[in-house]
Structures are given as structure tokens and as C-alpha cells.
Amino acid sequence: MxxxxxxxxxxxxxxxxxxxxxxxxxxxxxxxxxxxxxxxxxxxxxxxxxxxxxxxxxxxxxxxxxxxxxxxxxxxxxxxxxxxxxxxxxxxxxxxxxxxxxxxxxxxxxxxxxxxxxxxxxxxxxxxxxxxxxxxxxxxxxxxxxxxxxVEDDARDPKSALQEWAQAQGQTPPDYVETQREGPDHAPVFTIEARLSDGRSAVAQAGSKRQAEQLAAQALLEKVRADE
CATH class of the missing domain: 1.10.1520.10 (Ribonuclease III domain)
Known part of the structure; x- marks a missing residue:
């Protein structure tokens, strides 16, 4: 063949x-x-x-x-x-x-x-x-x-890394809120906002809720690390 x-x-x-x-x-x-x-x-x-x-x-x-x-x-x-x-x-x-x-x-x-x-x-x-x-x-x-x-020495998926960061700061685990869903049922686009208890947040979009949550967590993790 x-x-x-x-x-x-x-x-x-x-x-x-x-x-x-x-x-x-x-x-x-x-x-x-x-x-x-x-x-x-x-x-x-x-x-x-x-x-x-x-x-x-x-x-x-x-x-x-x-x-x-x-x-x-x-x-x-x-x-x-x-x-x-x-x-x-x-x-x-x-x-x-x-x-x-x-x-x-x-x-x-x-x-x-x-x-x-x-x-x-x-x-x-x-x-x-x-x-x-x-x-x-x-x-x-x-x-x-x-x-x-x-690969980072402490490589973890962004949601796990963000949760560990929040706990180390004495905060509650982050919340993930679906703020919007667009597109047809067979190809949706989810907008997820990751929120920390101190008020900081970040938003991301993806074709699955899981991926959008990971992207939002990564964006928020980068934000809080830049503020340190």
C-alpha cells in the first residue's frame, strides 16, 4: 500500500x-x-x-x-x-x-x-x-x-498552580465563572473568568470549558506573578 x-x-x-x-x-x-x-x-x-x-x-x-x-x-x-x-x-x-x-x-x-x-x-x-x-x-x-x-521545575497545569499559589497566600481556591457562551451547539466558544478572593481576575476563551479555565488560570497566574 x-x-x-x-x-x-x-x-x-x-x-x-x-x-x-x-x-x-x-x-x-x-x-x-x-x-x-x-x-x-x-x-x-x-x-x-x-x-x-x-x-x-x-x-x-x-x-x-x-x-x-x-x-x-x-x-x-x-x-x-x-x-x-x-x-x-x-x-x-x-x-x-x-x-x-x-x-x-x-x-x-x-x-x-x-x-x-x-x-x-x-x-x-x-x-x-x-x-x-x-x-x-x-x-x-x-x-x-x-x-x-x-519545562519548569515546578511544572503543573495552570489551575493547580494557581490554586497552590492562592493557598500559599492564605486565600481561598480560585473561582471559575462562565460569563458567556457563543456559537452553535456543535462548535461553542466559552468565556471563563478566573477570580481570586483578593479581587484580581483574568478572562479567556476556548472551544471547551476545561481549556478556557486553564487559559484563564494561566493568564491570572501570570498577572499575580508580575505583581509580586
């Missing part, structure tokens, strides 16, 4: 030449378009999540031999979480080659963090099954190395 031009271009961006192109096709096939003869990427996603985790854990372990488990764990979580996988997928333009059903396409599936992250993990598994662990490690490190080098 030969890859189509768009999938071949994606494989080049990824940095892996597939011996079994069907693995890449499966990795990019969302359940919304799967058939008995064309399986979806969910099993590959499961495997890819574990392969990614091992590569990142090993890289962090080797990069800082003095770091404690308590330091390594939040770094690890920051590098393997769905948002990070989705960001990597966007740099590869993975969304353009996802195979989606009509309903998912109409709802903006090519831009959704969850679908992009799942696809990225499935692609990592496809590389692993196609050529082994070393090939999968090479692909992951090629696209994650800069993030590994830059």
Missing part, C-alpha cells in the same frame, strides 16, 4: 518512513468514520500513550539525575498531558490528515484538542509497531526535546 500525497507529506513532517502505511492510516482514523474493514485509532491511542510516557519519563530521568520524584512527576505530567500532545499535533498539521466522519468535521473536529491529542498518541503507537521502540523514541524526542529542556 502506498501513502497518499498528503499522508506522505505528514510522514515526512513526522520524521518517519512507514514500512506499513496501513498503520498510519489507522492511527489517523477517528471512530466517527470507522467501519469493520477500517478500524479506528482507539487501540493505538492506548498504546501510544504508554510509549510516550516511557520515552518522556526516561528523558526526564536522564536529563536531571539529581531531581526527586516530586520534581520529576509534575514535569512529566506537563509534557504528556492532552494539551501538550495537541500542541505538538498542530505543529505537524495533523488535523489536516485526520479521517473524520461528517458530523465531526462539521463540529470543527480537526481543531479539537481531544481529537488531535488522541491522533498524536495513535501515531506514536503506529511508529512503535512499524519500527520498534527506538524509532518511536526518535520521533518523540524530535518533537518534544525543546519542551523537555524548557
Amino acid at each position: 502506498k501513502l497518499s500525497a498528503d499522508l506522505d507529506a505528514f510522514a515526512r513532517r513526522l520524521g518517519h518512513r512507514f514500512q506499513g502505511p496501513d498503520l498510519l492510516i489507522r492511527a489517523l482514523t477517528h471512530p466517527s468514520i470507522a467501519t469493520p474493514s477500517r478500524p479506528d485509532n482507539q487501540r493505538l491511542e492506548f498504546l501510544g500513550d504508554r510509549v510516550l510516557g516511557l520515552v518522556i519519563a526516561e528523558a526526564l530521568f536522564q536529563a536531571d539525575r539529581e531531581a526527586s520524584e516530586g520534581t520529576l512527576a509534575p514535569r512529566f505530567n506537563a509534557l504528556v498531558r492532552k494539551e501538550t500532545c495537541a500542541e505538538i499535533a498542530r505543529t505537524l498539521d495533523l488535523g489536516s490528515v485526520l479521517k473524520l466522519g461528517r458530523s465531526e468535521m462539521m463540529s470543527g473536529g480537526r481543531r479539537k484538542d481531544a481529537l488531535l491529542a488522541d491522533g498524536m498518541e495513535a501515531v506514536i503507537a503506529a511508529v512503535y509497531l512499524d519500527a520498534g521502540f527506538e524509532a518511536a523514541r526518535a520521533v518523540v524526542l524530535a518533537h518534544w526535546t525543546d519542551r523537555i529542556a524548557a
Whole structure:
């Protein structure tokens, strides 16, 4: 089987030449378009999540031999979480080659963090099954190395970091208030305001409440740190 031009271009961006192109096709096939003869990427996603985790854990372990488990764990979580996988997928333009059903396409599936992250993990598994662990490690490190080098010592998701900051200041945990929802039901845009008990706040928008809350927390965290 030969890859189509768009999938071949994606494989080049990824940095892996597939011996079994069907693995890449499966990795990019969302359940919304799967058939008995064309399986979806969910099993590959499961495997890819574990392969990614091992590569990142090993890289962090080797990069800082003095770091404690308590330091390594939040770094690890920051590098393997769905948002990070989705960001990597966007740099590869993975969304353009996802195979989606009509309903998912109409709802903006090519831009959704969850679908992009799942696809990225499935692609990592496809590389692993196609050529082994070393090939999968090479692909992951090629696209994650800069993030590994830059990950903060106390890396945490923004909501957790903001809550810890507030508690350290003797404040109650932040509140997250949905102030607006726009767009059609299949592609909503949420506006979330993160509020501290001292009156400071920040607002962010995103296509999911969870992502909007994280973005609002990050904006507010940056604000309070600038004030210190």
C-alpha cells in the first residue's frame, strides 16, 4: 500500500518512513468514520500513550539525575498531558490528515484538542509497531526535546498552580465563572473568568470549558506573578 500525497507529506513532517502505511492510516482514523474493514485509532491511542510516557519519563530521568520524584512527576505530567500532545499535533498539521466522519468535521473536529491529542498518541503507537521502540523514541524526542529542556521545575497545569499559589497566600481556591457562551451547539466558544478572593481576575476563551479555565488560570497566574 502506498501513502497518499498528503499522508506522505505528514510522514515526512513526522520524521518517519512507514514500512506499513496501513498503520498510519489507522492511527489517523477517528471512530466517527470507522467501519469493520477500517478500524479506528482507539487501540493505538492506548498504546501510544504508554510509549510516550516511557520515552518522556526516561528523558526526564536522564536529563536531571539529581531531581526527586516530586520534581520529576509534575514535569512529566506537563509534557504528556492532552494539551501538550495537541500542541505538538498542530505543529505537524495533523488535523489536516485526520479521517473524520461528517458530523465531526462539521463540529470543527480537526481543531479539537481531544481529537488531535488522541491522533498524536495513535501515531506514536503506529511508529512503535512499524519500527520498534527506538524509532518511536526518535520521533518523540524530535518533537518534544525543546519542551523537555524548557519545562519548569515546578511544572503543573495552570489551575493547580494557581490554586497552590492562592493557598500559599492564605486565600481561598480560585473561582471559575462562565460569563458567556457563543456559537452553535456543535462548535461553542466559552468565556471563563478566573477570580481570586483578593479581587484580581483574568478572562479567556476556548472551544471547551476545561481549556478556557486553564487559559484563564494561566493568564491570572501570570498577572499575580508580575505583581509580586
